[in-house]
Amino acid sequence: MTTRRLSLAAAGLTCTITLAACANGTSDTAGTSESGAPKKIDSTLGATFSGGKSGTKATGAPVTIGLVNQQGGAVSDPEFTVAAQAAADYINAELGGVDGHPIKFKTCYIVSSEEQGQVCAQRLLADKSISLIVQGGLNVGTQSLHRTIDGEKPVLIGQANPGPDTVAANSYATNASALASINGVGPYLKDTLKAKSVAIISGDNPGDLAIAKIFKGNVEAQGIKVTYTTFPASSTDLISPLTAAGAQKADAVVPIVVTATGCTALAKAYQQMSLTTPAIVANLCATDQIKKAFGDYPKWIYSSSTLSLQAADTTKQTDFYKAVMAAYAPKNAELEINAPYGFSAAFSAATILNKVGYGKINAKSVSAAARQYTGPVLLGSPTLDFGSVAHNPTIGSLAVRFYKYEGNGDWQASGDWINAPK
Missing domain, CATH: 3.40.50.2300 (Response regulator)
Known part of the structure; x- marks a missing residue:
């Protein structure tokens, strides 16, 4: 119930392999957004959730990550891509990217037909520079995408939906969403x-x-x-x-x-x-x-299935998210809807790839690191355990939180995470 696409149906996509860089900034000069973003980015949190090194700029040959998202059609969620790119830009500028090398996304956008999922999968599989694919929330193209990839390269699902996302080979959902x-x-x-x-x-x-x-x-x-x-x-x-x-x-x-x-x-x-x-x-x-x-x-x-951006957050993750987006995303970028999922997925991808190390990145090593990834997930579940959810092998956690709105801007957390792996 945390995504607007709860349909079990699938449809398709149109691919593109370019993504314009989002606006850059620095942690000390980041502006304040309408959502009250703090001006300074907490680099300690950034390093914790990316596996990187604070104060280090990524240089040299990039680490290429495939990114599949649904946008450009009747159902379009460009905020996932924008937030993922903002996260990557920050990680590259201030956390050393992946083992000192910058993250580079090659994107593939689902628009309207199931067949396009197959085309997208074929393009990402054919690109030898890609050893990891990040996937946004899809209600079209999912079946053909996973069927074509068929476990050949690991897929990090930042926003899972019922259906193929829950059982796809060599796929790892960091947020179970609905x-x-x-x-x-x-x-x-x-x-x-x-x-x-x-x-x-x-x-x-x-x-x-x-x-x-x-x-x-x-x-x-x-x-x-x-x-x-x-x-x-x-x-x-x-x-x-x-x-x-x-x-x-x-x-x-x-x-x-x-x-x-x-x-x-x-x-x-x-x-x-x-x-x-x-x-x-x-x-x-x-x-x-x-x-x-x-x-x-x-x-x-x-x-x-993510921390509320309105409620008080003692972990400071939502402040961190707002500050990075204020500094690295385009002006007036969407912070809600699917943006937190894209932002979080980029950090999870960086953590997994940093665990492998630049010189050892390939589909096999990244698959093993993704399978062993236990979190914590930025803005999401405090722990992951892939294989722990019966009949849903790709799901790392079914963690969810509830927030009660009292009116006049008063949001209260109603308990802690439910169903997070122990």
């Missing part, structure tokens, strides 16, 4: 909210139905009674399904809505019904669009 929320909501309802009854609503499209089925099973497994109702996927009136699901009397509502339109419809229904039942929603419902439309974010509980 899967984390799916598996974490049940325990949260039982242990934190002490819920006895829950109302679940979802659209009637195949993707939402599949997700809702898993949610329903996981919640019921906690001994909680579930009333489930669907609504037409195109509907913007959610009063009827909420009423049918018994939202007024339930202990909590779990709506499967992950688009701006769906979140807005939910907020409107809550307002019109004067509904006060706690709602557990995707963190993507905390959008500026909703805030502007309703005067503030809805007072809901937001699930997230």
